[in-house]
Amino acid sequence: MVMTPYVIAFLKFYFIFTVIVMILFAIRHFIFTFNRMYCEQKLYYQDIIDSDLPFITVLIPMHNEEKVAHGVLDALLESNYPVEKFEVIPINDFSEDGTKEILEDYAVRYGNIHPLHRNSGERGKPAALNRAMEMAQGEIIVVFDADYLPGKGLLENLSTAFLDPEVGAVMGRVVPVNTKANFLTRLLDLERSGGYQVDQQARYNLNLIPQYGGTVGGYRKDLMMGTDGFNTKILAEDTELTYRLFCSGWKVLYANSAECYEEAPEAWHIRARQIARWSRGHNEVMFRYVWKLVKSKYLSFWQKLDGMFLLFIYMMPVILFFGLIDSILLFFLDEMDILEGWWVLLFLGAYNTFGNFAPFYQVGTANVIDGSRERILLLPYLAFNFYFYLWFITKGFFNALVDVLTRREAKWQKTERFRKEKPGGFT
């Protein structure tokens, strides 16, 4: 077929570009996995005992959370953090179920629970957090999603991070509580292990860019209040906070010992919406922070590099998606000669190493460290997740692109809950 040589050259160049990008990510994941398995780990501050604990405010955004509200509140009431040094502000954000009544009941019974009910103004988690921060008394804000079940010592564990003058935020480890629910939750459990036990911890070890994840984490209130709070136009307020802090000289710590249960999505369509939302939000942050990251005077070269990798993590599937289309086009155009010779070796190696969103050996290593055994046999099933993520992350990316170009406002979508609620407790 006759096509202009430039088009062919571009298609080939894009193909090689995809391979190179995959190799770079593969190297990064290899370094992280190796570091986590074989190198001395940098400890978090979990052993610090300090009688001068800061006053903390726990914020819990809630939209129609009657199924899970009891769980998180009961868990926080069991906390060993001194009662006079913390308050809980559950944020009833436009709920239409029994959330309001549940919160009012807790407020009557417990003096340090002060619900905030929102029925007007901007919707969504960032707006809710901003509003709640205005009434928060704590110098440290700790955020939990409504489906979380914090342990007794978790608040103390997270608060010790802020003794370090450089720390702007801290992030703990999220562990699914409903692992055995179904096939999806079992796969998510594997992925979470890889993401936290290896990826986040390695980034912390290597003094790179651990990410604040928006829940099981905390930040200094004055940092947010001083910069007008969270940007309500961005869905991924957690990623935005991470980059805002790092670019202005603050650090995010990752606390692998600060573990907390969460409810993983139990339906594929819920997971699809969640991942598309994360992609959209993360890519919005990418568009806004790429240049700020490069220009930041507070970050080393390696931090900037890792920051770039992290910013582009939700763009990788998009690149691969177009890489797939590109290779299909090259196939039909009889331009597969780049598969001859040694390029084929690169393509195959890179494609297979990064064939999954997170390399299989990273997930495997994480589960070995966690002491898990038979669940590792589910790894081959993650291969199909690659296509799942490819599709929905690409969708999220294009939504983010449209948001940025047209200044469209994203509508916040809450993740559906599956827990069966017992009166006054949880199952």
Place this chain on the structure above:
Amino acid sequence: MKKEILKKQIQYSRTYRYIEMDKINVFLGVFLSIIPLCLLVLFYYPQITLFISQFTMKVLSPIFHENVLAIESSDFLKWFGPVYYLSLPGRFPSIVFIWLNLLITLISLFLLSSVVKTRPLTIFLSISLWVHVCSAIFFTFIPEYFPYDATEYSSLYIKQQVGIYFFVPIIIGIAVCMLPINFVKSWITIAFCAVYSFIFGIVRYITFMFILSKVSLMYMASLFFSFGPFIDFLYLVCIYSFLASSTADKLKRNKGVWRW
């Protein structure tokens, strides 16, 4: 004093424990298995591909007329020799066949998107089916421009397969070196993976050539993109998962290897 009262150590929790790397085991296990296997493929791929082609010819020859099948060669890596592949006729699809395929594929796509929407397997199948749709459209409107006949595809496949044979030990080796196992286990795992890959490559080749020559050339693109290197990834990860699972089991019983 008895061992028990001397026990000072607290069991390390999963949060910050790690394993001290046994450099000798890793070096012996990984590099001394990857390098020979890769060199074997690099220096002997002409012989390997010749064997594959001959074996395939032997398997397929009963279903073809005499002298239809032949073994050809073409250049591959400059200093290492040519690759050998099977030359065979492909089956060009008739217009009825193309339209029937297109119809079934579109119905399947419709069903997948409306009935079983968001599942990983659905999306994988959808992508595969879309590739097939492209192929069908190609054959409908510009069949004379379809770039490959069965022989050319055979050449393409063999070259791809050499790359797979070369890279499988490397990828499994990279994965295995993250696990604290002795070098014998590493060798066995990497070698087993290489053997699985070798056999898989051959049976896949036979299956593909059979389909292209006896069913239709139209399936070429789907076969290439859906059952290509992506599928190799599956057995590789499966073999790794066996090893990782057994390693995790061993580490659970031998807690003394962990460091803090």
Place this chain on the structure above:
Amino acid sequence: MMLVIFCCLLFLIMIVYPFWPGYKEMKRGQDNDNLYIKKDYVKDPRYFGLSFRNLLEPFLGQIRELSAGQTLEIDLSKKELIILGQADKPQAFVEDRITIFSEDIILPPKSTSSKEIYAFKKLEAGEMCELRAVAIDSDGYLHQGVKIIRWIDTKGCLVVESNCDLGISASSETKLVLKGNNCIFKRLFAPSIEIGGTEEFVKDYDSSELQKYPEYNDVDYDIEKIRENSVFINNIVTHKKFVVHNSATIIGSVKAYKNMCLEENVKIWGNVFCERDLVIGNCCRITGTVFVQGCLKVGNNVVLGEKGKIKSVIVRKNIVFGRGIVIHGFVLTEGVGKTI
């Protein structure tokens, strides 16, 4: 043709087989539980002693009814035998019995115990004793060369002579005195920990001294040194080797990514975080928590922490303590802690 069909089938089997082990695990659910998180876990530096006492709490009534030399079988994580030790003639230790002392006790030199010891009153361990774990509801005294395998916890004051090995944890509800030299430890806890042979320790400073300085709320970056006798008011984060010269004062917390050195008579009113090694010179004061990812060396007459508060000294690698040191709170090293 059969061979072709066989190859095609083998191809299909080899594609499907990698899913089979995972499918079996899905069906059997052998390893489908959540990763276990101990939800009631809280940090407690006296965890060993307190949890041991809690385990015996239900049986104390029965234990108090025992006469010397009598045994009692109780159910803990497994069946355990408890013996009431004799005050004047301590029972020869056997390996499988928890020993209770209801009166003041002096253990003869070279005594050994392979199980826990619980003393309701004072306990003094003679030279070269080797004890697995000791809980004391009053004061404790360890003579030279005593080796604690696991932990020791006292409600009263615990005094330790030279050449002792304090095991994994040595804690006291009131005071811990390491008066000898050459002691080894991993964790220490007490509201007041005194290290060194002298009776007179430098007085704690008065925290009202801080009020004369203005408030700070910012961070200064990449400072290399603080000059002698100067006062620096702000938090510091530095990626350079950091030296605080003689008699300087820092009002704020410090984070150093490289080695850090405090010369003599330095005061830091805040926390100190060091990513590498920290050397604290003689007569220094740090009011807050000290966290070191490398090694810590502390000179003589140093005060860490603040009276009436609990602070921490956490060190990833080794600690060496000089003489005349006072620490208010918790000391932990993942390496080896030593007094000279």
